[in-house]
Structure formats: structure tokens, C-alpha cells
Amino acid sequence: MRGWLWGGAGLLGLxxxxxxxxxxxxxxxxxxTGWLIAVSRFPRTAAALLAGAGLALxxxxxxxxxxxxxxxxxxxxTPEAAMLGLLGITLIAPGAVLWVKMAxxxxxxxxxxxxxxxxxxxIPRTDPMLLPLVGLIHAGILGAVVTWIAWQADLMxxxxxxxxxxxxxxxxxxxxxxxGIxxxxxxLYALADRITLLGLGADAARALGLDYRQxxxxxxxVVAAITALVVVTVGAxxxxxLVVPNVVSRFRGDNLARNLxxxxxxxxxxxxxxxxxxxxxxxxxxVPAATVFAIAGAGIFLWLLHAAPKAAHG
Amino acid sequence: MAERRxxxxxxVLLAASAAFLLWNLRGPVGFILTLRATKLAALxxxxxxxxxxxxxxQTVAQNRLLTPGIVGFDALFVTLQTGLxxxxxxxxxxxxxxxxxxxxxxxxxxxxxxxxxxxxxRKGADDVIRMILTxxxxxxxLRGVAGLMQRLLDPSxxxxxxxxxxxxxxxVDRGLLLIAAxxxxxxxxxxxxxxxxxxxxxxxxxxxxxxxxxxxxxxxRSLALVSALVAVSTxxxxxxxxxxxxAASLAHALMQTHRHAVLLPAAGLLGALxxxxxxFLFERVLGLQSTLAVLIEFFGGLLFLALILSRxxx
Amino acid sequence: xxxxxxxxxxxxxxxxxxxxTAGLPQTGITALIGPNGxxxxxxxxxxxxxxxxxxxxxxxxxGDVTRMAHRDRARRxxxxxxxxxxxxxxxxxxLVGFGRWPHHLGRPRxxxxxxVAEALALFDLETLSGRQVETLSGxxxxxxxxxxxxxxxxxxxxxxxxxxxxxPRFARDLMARxxxxxxxxxxxxxxxxxxxxxxAAALWADHVVALRDGRxxxxxxxxxxxxPATLGALxxxxxGTVDTPRGRLVYPA
Numbered sequence: 001m002r003g004w005l006w007g008g009a010g011l012l013g014l015x016x017x018x019x020x021x022x023x024x025x026x027x028x029x030x031x032x033t034g035w036l037i038a039v040s041r042f043p044r045t046a047a048a049l050l051a052g053a054g055l056a057l058x059x060x061x062x063x064x065x066x067x068x069x070x071x072x073x074x075x076x077x078t079p080e081a082a083m084l085g086l087l088g089i090t091l092i093a094p095g096a097v098l099w100v101k102m103a104x105x106x107x108x109x110x111x112x113x114x115x116x117x118x119x120x121x122x123i124p125r126t127d128p129m130l131l132p133l134v135g136l137i138h139a140g141i142l143g144a145v146v147t148w149i150a151w152q153a154d155l156m157x158x159x160x161x162x163x164x165x166x167x168x169x170x171x172x173x174x175x176x177x178x179x180g181i182x183x184x185x186x187x188l189y190a191l192a193d194r195i196t197l198l199g200l201g202a203d204a205a206r207a208l209g210l211d212y213r214q215x216x217x218x219x220x221x222v223v224a225a226i227t228a229l230v231v232v233t234v235g236a237x238x239x240x241x242l243v244v245p246n247v248v249s250r251f252r253g254d255n256l257a258r259n260l261x262x263x264x265x266x267x268x269x270x271x272x273x274x275x276x277x278x279x280x281x282x283x284x285x286x287v288p289a290a291t292v293f294a295i296a297g298a299g300i301f302l303w304l305l306h307a308a309p310k311a312a313h314g
Numbered sequence: 315m316a317e318r319r320x321x322x323x324x325x326v327l328l329a330a331s332a333a334f335l336l337w338n339l340r341g342p343v344g345f346i347l348t349l350r351a352t353k354l355a356a357l358x359x360x361x362x363x364x365x366x367x368x369x370x371x372q373t374v375a376q377n378r379l380l381t382p383g384i385v386g387f388d389a390l391f392v393t394l395q396t397g398l399x400x401x402x403x404x405x406x407x408x409x410x411x412x413x414x415x416x417x418x419x420x421x422x423x424x425x426x427x428x429x430x431x432x433x434x435x436r437k438g439a440d441d442v443i444r445m446i447l448t449x450x451x452x453x454x455x456l457r458g459v460a461g462l463m464q465r466l467l468d469p470s471x472x473x474x475x476x477x478x479x480x481x482x483x484x485x486v487d488r489g490l491l492l493i494a495a496x497x498x499x500x501x502x503x504x505x506x507x508x509x510x511x512x513x514x515x516x517x518x519x520x521x522x523x524x525x526x527x528x529x530x531x532x533x534x535r536s537l538a539l540v541s542a543l544v545a546v547s548t549x550x551x552x553x554x555x556x557x558x559x560x561a562a563s564l565a566h567a568l569m570q571t572h573r574h575a576v577l578l579p580a581a582g583l584l585g586a587l588x589x590x591x592x593x594f595l596f597e598r599v600l601g602l603q604s605t606l607a608v609l610i611e612f613f614g615g616l617l618f619l620a621l622i623l624s625r626x627x628x
Numbered sequence: 629x630x631x632x633x634x635x636x637x638x639x640x641x642x643x644x645x646x647x648x649t650a651g652l653p654q655t656g657i658t659a660l661i662g663p664n665g666x667x668x669x670x671x672x673x674x675x676x677x678x679x680x681x682x683x684x685x686x687x688x689x690x691g692d693v694t695r696m697a698h699r700d701r702a703r704r705x706x707x708x709x710x711x712x713x714x715x716x717x718x719x720x721x722x723l724v725g726f727g728r729w730p731h732h733l734g735r736p737r738x739x740x741x742x743x744v745a746e747a748l749a750l751f752d753l754e755t756l757s758g759r760q761v762e763t764l765s766g767x768x769x770x771x772x773x774x775x776x777x778x779x780x781x782x783x784x785x786x787x788x789x790x791x792x793x794x795x796p797r798f799a800r801d802l803m804a805r806x807x808x809x810x811x812x813x814x815x816x817x818x819x820x821x822x823x824x825x826x827x828a829a830a831l832w833a834d835h836v837v838a839l840r841d842g843r844x845x846x847x848x849x850x851x852x853x854x855x856p857a858t859l860g861a862l863x864x865x866x867x868g869t870v871d872t873p874r875g876r877l878v879y880p881a
Contacts, residue, residue, distance in 0.1 A: 070447075122623055129443040134622060136450055141615035148608045164461075238454075287465045294458030298451050305448060376715040510734025514726065516716035520709050523678055524777070526702020526730040572716040 003252065007265050014272045018045040021279050039172045047175040048167050048275045048289065049268040051234055052244075054181035054226040056267025057188050057260065059241020061219040062113070064199040064256070066120040068131045069249070070305070072241035073113060073223050076135030079236035080142035081112020082228045083162050087149050090158065102177060102232055109231075110224035112142060117220065129305075165230070165237035166288035167275050175233050184222050185264055192257040195219055199256070237290050239297025240267055246304050316569050316576045323568075323583045330590045331358070337598050355495070356486045357589040360547040360554065361561070363498045365585030366505055366578050367543035368558030369565060373516045373574070374536045375435060377446075378566065379621055381558040382427070382544045385434055385449025388553035389456035390426050394419070396460040396467075396475050404471035416490050416549055420497075423545035424538075431537045486550060494550045501542045502582065508535065509574035516572055554589075554607060556614020561585035563617060629654050630675055630784070630818070635684035637670055644670045645842045647684070654689075654783075654818045656834030657803075657810050659850070661823060663863055666839040668822045669710065669788050675820065676707035676786050688784065702730035706780035708787040712773045714761055720772045721757035724748055727779030743779050750805065751775040752798075766793040774802065787821045791828055799825075803832040810834075827877045830854050838862050854878055 019041045059072040073079070085108025089101050096104075116138050120131055150159040188195070194215045197205045205212050230237060244266045248259055271289060274296065278287040334357075335350050368381045398419070399407055407415065430452075434445050464472055505512075514527045515536075522529045558581075565581035592606050630652040637645040645667045652658045652675070660668040673679040674686055677693040686693045688704060696704070706727070714723070724747050728740040748754050751771045756764065761772060770793040777785060785806070791799045810819040823829050829836060829850065836853040838846040845862055846853045856867040859878060866881040 119619070119623075127443050129447045130622065133443065133447050133450065134619065137615050137618050141612055141619075144608050144612040144615065148612070151608070281462075282466060285465065287462055291458055291461040291465065295455055295462065298455030298458060301451050302448060302455070305444060305451070373715075510729075513716075513734070514729055517718075517726065518711075518713060518715040520678065520711050521714070521726075523698075524676065524702065524707045524709065525726060525780075526699040528698045572718050572722060 003262070007262065007269070011265060011269045011272075014269055014276065015045055015049075018048070018272055018276050021276060040170075043172050043175050044167050044170045044275070045272065047170045047178050047234055048272040050178040050181045051165070051230045051237060052240055052267040052269070052271025053185060053264040054178075054267070055230060055237055055240040055271070056244040056263045057185055057241075058223040058226045060245045060256065060260070060263055061188065061195055061223050062241070063245060064195050065216050065219055066117065066131060067125060067199055067201060068120075068128055069246055070128060070132040070242070070301075071120075071135055072239070073227055074236060074238040074241050075132065075139060076113070076116045077139040077142045078109050078113045078116070078224065078227045079162075079231050079238070080139050080146055081115075082106070082109035082224075082231045083146045083159065083236075084108050084112070084142060084149075085228075086158075086162065086232065087146060087153070087155060090155065091149075091153055098177070098232075102228060105232055106225045106228035109228045110221060113220050113224055113227075117216070162231050162235050164288050165235035165290035165293075166278070166286070167234055168286045168288075170234065177229055178233050180229055181226055184226055188219075188222055189260055191215070191218065192260050196256040235288075235290060237271060237293055239293055239301065240271060243297045243300045243304075244270055247300065316571045316573070316580075319568060320576055320580055320583070323580060323587070327358075327583050327587045327590070330587055330594065334590055334594045334598075337594070352486060352488055352491065353593075354590065355491055356551055357593055358586045359491070359495055359498055360551050361557070361584075361586030361589040362502065362582035363543040363547040363585075364554060364558045365561035365565070365581035365583070366502050367540045367547075368562040368585075369574070369577050369581045370505055370512070370536045370543075371431075371540045371558075372562055373512050374533045376516075376518060378563065379559075379618065380446060381556070381562070382431070382540055383553060383555035383558060384618075385446060386430060386453035386456060387427060387544055388548070388555050389453035389460070390430060391423060391548045391553050393456045393460040393463075394422055394426060396463045398422075399471050399475050400463045400467060404467070404474040407474065412487050412490060413493070416493070419549040420542075420545050423549060424541045427541035427545055428537065431540065435533070435537070490550065494546050497546050498543060501539050501546075502578075505536075505539050505543075505578055506575065508532065509578060512536070512574040512578075513572055516574075552607075554610055556610050556618070557585055557588065559614050560588060560610070560617055563621065629687075629689065630820070631685075631687045632671070632675070633685045633687070635671075635674060635681045635686060637667070637674060637679065638682045639670075643842060645674075645681075645839075648839075648844045649684075650837055650844055650847045652818065652820055652837070653835055655810065655812055655816055657806055657819045657821065657832055658835040658837060659821055659823050659829035659833035660837050660839065661826065661829055661862075662839035662845065665841075667842045668839055671839065672707070672786050672788050672820065672822055673709070676705050677701050678707065678709070699730055699733075702780065702782075704782055705784040705786060706777040706782040707785075708774055708777045708790055710788050710792075712769055718761050719757065720753055720759055720761055720764070721748065723761050723772055724753070724757075724775045724779050727776040730780060743781060747775040747779040750778065767795060767798065770794055771798060782817070784818045784820070787819070789822050789824065791823060791825055799828065803828055807832050826854065826859070830877055831875050851876075856881075 019037060022041060055074060062073050062076070063069045063071055082105040085105040086101060088108070089096055089104040116135060119134055119138060123130055123134060146159065150156050194210060197208055197210045198212070198215060198219065202212050245263050248263050248266050252259055252262060271293065274292040275289040278289050278292045281287050331354055334354050335347065339346060371382055372378055372380055434449055464475060467475065511527060511532050514522045514525055515529055515532045519529050561581045561584040564584045565577050569576050569580050571577065589606070592609060596606055596609070632648055632650045632652070635645060635648045636643070648671065660671060662668050670679065674681055675688070675693065677696065680694050693701065721744070725736065725744050727747065728736060728743060732740050748757050751774060753772060753775055756768060761769065764772065770790065774787065774790055777787070790802060794802065806819045806821070809815065809817050833850045836846070836848065836850045837844070838853055838858070840862055846858050856869060856878070859867040863880070867878050868881040870877050870879065
């Protein structure tokens with residue numbers, strides 16, 4: 001219970017900080033404060049919270065599905081697959097409306113995640129470090145394809161935006177798709193028990209009466225949708241899905257149903273903090289949240305790899 | 315037997331180089347030949363150096379999946395370049411004579427590489443996959459740091475970094491090429507002279523020691539050579555991550571021997587051959603620009619996955 | 629003569645060997661025996677110069693083994709360790725050939741090839757010499773590695789559990805060969821083996837060193853150490869003896 005209090009208080013503090021920091025000061029500028037908050041600060045804060053919560057939850061689902069806690073979609077090729085879909089639809093139908101692009105990106109992300117899962121089943125679980133490595137290489141290969149197509153089609157500029165998650169461009173009217181994550185999060189919460197069962201492996205889950213394939217497919221669809229939503233609206237944010245669930249489970253154990261809200265809260269707070277830090281580091285210029293998170297996230301990952309051998313058997 | 319294959323490989327490389335120089339030669343012959351010869355020399359040097367360095371690295375690390383690039387060397391280079399621009403300013407760097415800048419870069423890279431490889435091999439000798447993963451994540455973190463530093467640069471300085479960190483065989487200074495050639499030739503000869511000791515070191519630390527090899531000294535020397543080889547070639551043209559993996563794997567597959575007197579030159583020739591033919595096909599025949607690095611990333615990644623999957627099936 | 633003087637060893641903070649003093653004679657087979665975890669393998673590794681003692685000195689033929697040049701050491705002492713894994717893909721012939729490396733440093737001569745051929749013949753590996761080491765069975769692999777140590781042609785041969793993976797025929801052949809080459813004569817070599825099979829020691833060893841909990845427990849001619857009284861105290865279990873045409877054997881009662 002105390003964890004919740006602290007978590008909630010911390011998140012509220014971050015939100016307040018986020019609302020008050022920016023290129024234009026809330027208090028001294030001639031701009032209407034309420035207007036500034038409504039059009040820019042609130043959307044930006046909400047976008048960071050939603051993206052963070054969604055990515056952290058997506059990480060949990062994939063970790064359960066492949067039974068390895070050093071894996072996350074953002075480091076296993078899912079965002080790259082979504083970018084591939086986006087490039088494809090941009091080339092074939094440049095005028096397509098946003099939700100069509102979004103749907104194509106989500107489908108491509110689903111295919112990419114499915115491919116990774118297929119790779120995962122071919123690798124024995126004896127070495128928990130191997131799968132994340134395979135995921136990174138998988139992401140690298142897809143990334144090379146994406147770069148090549150973007151280069152040939154002169155779309156490198158778009159690619160730069162998708163690859164580097166940041167929130168400076170978020171204003172009213174340009175982020176609302178992200179509220180879809182709230183719906184997906186609710187869906188995941190309803191499925192929490194089944195996703196926990198996935199973590200026992202296919203045979204044990206089936207023995208307990210779970211429709212394994214259907215649950216995996218459903219879970220991955222949610223993951224792909226979340227990833228695509230985030231890539232389209234703010235750009236990729238690797239490490240969120242890896243670091244947050246691991247840190248939460250180190251402090252609170254492995255009961256998924258109980259942890260899911262905390263994971264969502266943690267992801268939201270972590271990404272918002274990264275964004276705030278990015279805004280403060282070189283005020284009034286901005287450092288992308290993804291850059292901040294890559295440094296901090298990689299650092300935490302290294303710590304998990306070396307200081308936490310217990311976590312290796314996931 | 316293996317020697318004959320080596321000879322054949324040399325002849326193929328000679329033919330490819332001739333094709334590279336003479337294909338479709340028109341206009342001011344002398345000028346174009348000079349241009350092409352410079353480029354060819356850069357391709358040959360880098361291919362040779364990276365191939366030799368990777369075999370050395372794999373032998374002392376006792377692992378065929380490793381390359382200096384995979385465990386974070388390329389990211390180190392990008393970070394160092396950005397740090398230099400940040401520290402000295404784009405102008406300060408531009409005012410340095412080309413030779414002085416090259417020497418400084420090589421020196422810093424050699425030192426940093428020694429630290430990186432030493433750290434990874436010492437800490438991770440008994441858990442190779444964890445070591446690779448650590449290197450990869452360290453690479454992601456270093457790229458994040460570089461990205462952060464790039465945000466602190468102004469746009470003109472930023473373009474200086476951009477030019478420096480992408481592999482390019484086009485704009486190589488001829489004076490530097492000569493010096494690099496000298497350095498690389500010395501390092502490769504030193505590696506060849508160690509060939510017999512490397513054969514023994516390849517058995518593993520304990521067997522090598524029972525045979526009276528000062529294994530630790532061989533590892534130290536090899537890593538120093540690896541650092542020098544990759545540092546010089548990277549400072550010359552920029553990073554090519556997976557090239558060494560391709561060259562070393564092909565060398566082992568084609569030569570079917572443990573003898574480094576054969577393996578080292580074979581990997582060098584294959585690395586050079588891959589670069590020369592790749593550049594030739596893409597630039598001359600297909601008329602595509604600047605795609606070789608992406609291509610190497612793509613095929614190298616696929617090869618890496620194939621190696622992991624086949625290794626695990628045994 | 630290998631002289632072990634007041635040797636102790638700690639690895640990563642835990643003490644493995646305490647103040648051991650013993651002499652291993654140049655002539656005959658010396659068997660190191662003792663319960664699991666007594667420190668037998670560690671002592672063997674120390675004698676081979678693969679580990680550095682935390683205290684004390686090990687002198688091989690009068691020279692401190694930790695101060696020998698690596699190459700000189702490898703031409704004086706050959707050692708077979710239990711870790712028989714290889715970093716590179718090798719054929720059996722190549723592996724045994726590496727035993728000559730300390731002598732030729734990469735440039736094999738005719739004499740080296742001859743010794744390798746002998747070793748392959750001696751350990752019945754001729755038909756396997758083109759096979760990859762990793763495709764061998766455990767026993768074949770053990771023979772290949774033993775042949776490699778043998779090919780080093782050193783005055784001292786140190787073997788850590790050479791019998792563990794061998795079938796009875798090869799185990800007997802190996803012990804007979806070691807026994808023959810360790811007896812007096814100009815070519816005599818000192819042989820030290822770690823064994824768990826007490827009867828292999830009873831039948832073939834001339835000298836026995838018994839360790840328990842990292843301390844020297846007994847040291848002397850085989851017949852004096854391998855008695856029911858000593859063995860009973862060493863292993864905490866009663867022993868009996870039985871006389872056979874080949875000699876006196878021991879068994880846990």
C-alpha cells in the first residue's frame with residue numbers, strides 16, 4: 001500500500017512539473033496560461049504518460065509469451081516492423097488517412113513480432129541471454145531494410161522522426177490516437193490472469209485449460225497495436241518495456257495481476273521523467289526523451305544483467 | 315590444399331580489383347584511375363584489416379559469434395567523434411591538420427578499445443553470451459550518449475559529426491591512406507608472426523597453458539593488435555559493423571583449418587573481396603549510392619542469426 | 629623429484645590446501661587419492677604450474693615451477709586436465725600434433741611427426757586420426773587428450789583422472805603403459821595420477837599420497853598406505869582386502 005502512495009505522489013509531482021516547464025514560461029509570458037496548458041502542456045504530458053504505460057505493459061506481455069524477462073518488443077524488431085509498414089503505405093498510398101496508416105503499421109508490427117516469436121521457439125531456453133541478443137539482431141536486420149527503402153525513396157526525414165521518440169511536437173489534435181492505449185491497457189488488465197499463465201509455457205498453460213495460441217495471438221495483437229500507436233504519434237522509445245517490468249518485479253515479486261497497474265504507472269512515470277529531463281538539460285532546446293531513456297535504460301539493463309543473476313531465470 | 319584455396323582467393327580478389335579499376339573507363343582516364351585507385355586502396359585496406367582483426371578477436375575470445383563491432387566498438391567510435399567535436403568545437407577540429415586529427419583519433423580509439431575489450435573479456439570469459447549482450451547494450455548506451463552530445467552541438471558542428479561517423483570510402487585523404495596502410499601492414503604482419511601461437515591459444519586457456527603458451531600474454535597482444543587494426547580502419551572510413559563476422563565465418567567455412575597462418579590471410583582477403591565486389595556491384599553496375607554499409611548490416615545480421623540457430627542445433 | 633614444501637592454496641577466499649609437504653619420486657607411478665573435494669586436482673594443477681600456490685614452494689627437478697619459462701615448463705611437465713573441451717575444431721591427428729608444439733613452436737620436423745604417429749598408434753587412435761575431436765565419444769576423447777600429453781615427451785607426466793571415461797581394456801592398457809615407462813632406465817618418466825579407483829592404485833602405483841580436507845593424510849609406498857586401517861580413516865568407512873592372482877585388492881566393507 002505504501003508503494004502505491006509513494007508511486008502516486010511521485011507521478012503527481014512529475015505531472016505538475018511537466019505542466020509547468022517549457023520554452024514559454026507559464027507565469028511571465030503574455031500567453032494565456034489556460035490556453036497554453038490545454039493546447040500544448042497537457043497533451044504533451046498525457047502523451048508521455050500514455051506512451052510509457054503502454055510500452056511497459058507491452059514489455060510484460062512479450063516477456064511472458066517468450067518466458068524471458070530480458071526481452072521487450074522495442075528491442076526485438078517490433079517498432080522497425082511498424083516503420084516498414086508505414087513506409088510501405090506512404091509509398092503506395094501517400095494520401096491515406098491516419099487511421100489507415102495506423103492499421104497498416106499495426107499489422108506490420110504484428111508480423112514482425114510474430115517473426116520474433118517464431119525465432120524464439122527455435123532457440124532453447126537454456127541460455128536466457130541469447131534471446132535478447134537474437135531480438136536485437138532481428139531488429140537490426142529489419143532496421144537495415146527500413147533504412148535502405150527510406151534512402152531509396154528519399155524518406156529518411158520521416159524515418160528520423162519515427163526512430164527517435166520525442167514529445168516536443170505533441171500538441172492538441174496530434175496525439176489523441178494515444179488514448180487508444182488506455183483502452184488496450186484495460187483489455188490487458190482483463191486478460192492479466194491468462195497472460196500470467198503464458199509465462200508457465202505452452203504445455204503447462206494448456207494443461208490448465210488455456211487456449212494457448214489464441215491468448216498469444218491476442219496478446220501480441222495488443223503489443224503490436226500499442227507499438228504502432230507510439231511509433232506513429234511520438235516515435236520509438238526502446239528500453240521502456242524492458243526496464244520498468246524488471247524493476248517492478250524486483251521490488252514487488254512476480255504476481256502479474258497485482259503488478260500490472262504498478263507497471264503501467266511506472267512506465268508512465270519513467271517516460272514522463274525522461275521527457276522532463278530532456279526539456280531541462282539544455283533549456284530552451286530539447287533532448288529527445290528516447291535519447292535520455294536510451295542512456296538511463298541501457299544503464300539499468302546492464303545493472304540487471306550483472307547485479308541481478310537471480311533475474312536471469314525468467 | 316588450404317594454401318591453394320588461399321591462392322585462388324587472392325586471384326579472385328585481383329580480378330575484382332582490376333574490374334573495379336577498369337570497368338567502363340572513359341573520359342579523363344588518368345584522373346578517374348587515380349580516383350578509383352584511392353578508393354580501391356581504402357576498400358582493400360579496410361577489408362583486410364577488419365577480416366584479420368575479427369579472426370584474432372574470435373580466437374582469443376573463443377567464440378565465433380563475436381566481432382569488435384558487435385561488442386560496441388562502432389558506438390565507441392561515434393561517441394568519441396562526437397566528444398571530440400563537442401570538446402574542441404567543429405572549427406577547432408577543422409583547424410587541426412588532417413594528420414594530427416587522424417593520429418589523435420587513432421590513439422584515443424586504441425586506448426578506449428583496449429579498455430572496452432579488456433573489461434569485456436576479463437569479466438565475461440565464462441559467460442560469452444552475457445558478454446556479447448553487455449557489449450551490445452553498452453553500444454546502445456554509447457550511441458545514446460553520442461545522441462545527447464549531438465543535441466548540444468550547433469547545426470554546423472553537427473554536420474561535421476555526421477560526416478565523420480558514416481562509413482564512406484569516397485573521400486579518403488591520400489596522405490592518410492599511405493600512413494594507414496603502413497600502420498595496418500605492420501599490425502597484420504605482427505598478427506601473422508603470431509599465427510602458430512594463436513593456433514595453440516585457440517585450443518582454450520588451459521590446454522594452451524599446458525603446452526607452455528603464455529596465454530595471457532598472447533591475449534593481451536592480440537587485443538592490442540585488434541584495437542590498432544579496427545581503430546585505424548575505422549578512423550579511415552568509419553564503422554562497418556558486421557563485415558568482420560562475414561569475413562571470419564567465410565574464412566573458417568572455406569578453409570576448414572585451425573591454422574592461423576591460413577585463416578588470417580583468408581579472412582583478410584575475403585573482407586577485402588566482399589567490400590570491393592559489393593562496392594563495384596552497387597556503385598557501377600546498379601548505380602546505387604551509399605548502400606554498402608546497409609547491405610553489410612543486413613547480410614551480416616542474417617548470418618549472425620543463422621550461426622546462432624545452427625550452433626544451438628548441435 | 630617433485631618437492632612440495634609447505635604448500636597452501638586459497639581460491640576466491642576459500643582455503644583449498646593447507647601446509648602440504650611431500651615428495652613425489654621420479655621413478656614409478658605416484659597416485660593421489662582421497663575423498664571428493666580433498667584438493668587432489670588442485671595439488672596436481674599446482675605441480676604442473678597451472679596454479680600459483682598462496683604459500684610455499686613446489687620444486688620440479690630442483691627448479692621452482694612458478695618461475696620456469698612457460699616453454700621450459702611444457703618441455704618438462706605434461707599434464708592432462710579434466711577439462712577436455714576445445715575452442716577450435718580440430719581433427720584427432722591435429723590435436724595430438726599440438727603435443728609437440730613446445731618443441732617445434734609451429735614448425736614441425738620429421739622427428740615430431742614420428743612421435744605423433746607413435747602416440748596415435750600407442751593409444752589405438754590411428755583409424756580416428758582424421759575425425760573431428762568433437763564427434764568422438766567420451767572415452768575416445770580421453771585417449772586423444774592423453775595421447776597429446778604423452779606426445780609432449782616430458783620427464784614428468786601428470787594425469788587428472790585419466791581412467792574416468794575409459795573402458796576396462798583401455799584403462800588397463802594405459803596403466804600398464806604408464807607403469808612400464810615409469811620404471812628405471814634412461815627413458816624413465818615420473819608419472820603422477822589422480823585416481824578414484826583404489827584398485828588401479830593398488831595394482832599399479834608405487835607410491836601413494838592421500839589427501840583429506842586439503843591436508844596431507846598419508847604419504848608412502850603403496851602397500852603401506854592402501855591398508856584397511858588407513859583407508860578406513862581416510863574415507864570414513866570400513867575396508868577389507870582380498871588377495872587375487874594379480875595382487876591384493878581393497879573393497880569398502
